[in-house]
Amino acid sequence: MFARRRILNAYPLKGGACRGDESYSIPSGPFYASVFEQFGSEAQCEAALETARWPEGFRCPICGKAGHSEFRVGARKMFQCRACRTQTSLIAGTLFQSTHLGLTTWFLAIYLIS
Numbered sequence: 001m002f003a004r005r006r007i008l009n010a011y012p013l014k015g016g017a018c019r020g021d022e023s024y025s026i027p028s029g030p031f032y033a034s035v036f037e038q039f040g041s042e043a044q045c046e047a048a049l050e051t052a053r054w055p056e057g058f059r060c061p062i063c064g065k066a067g068h069s070e071f072r073v074g075a076r077k078m079f080q081c082r083a084c085r086t087q088t089s090l091i092a093g094t095l096f097q098s099t100h101l102g103l104t105t106w107f108l109a110i111y112l113i114s
């Protein structure tokens, strides 16, 4: 909460404050513009997560090979190893694995508390 308050206080906000506390204001301003510029879409969040997870490109978690194909199951991005046919989702094994929330929501939350 301290970090969020500090972040919010560091940037001018627009919108009406509630209970006389600017931390309840409607988010806007340069900080939020920057967050939404970088992580405003699921595709941007997926790309950031993919790079963080596999900085040098996808590697099969079972056999370690790089060859793969990509597909989607609903909104979930999946990878299938060409060598052993193992299927892995982008979020499998991450803290996002069991969530029903979009990555954009998580990324904003992480940004706010870090």
Ligand SMILES: [Zn+2]
Binding pocket: 060, 061, 062, 063, 064, 065, 081, 082, 083, 084, 085, 086
């Ligand atoms: Zn494999």
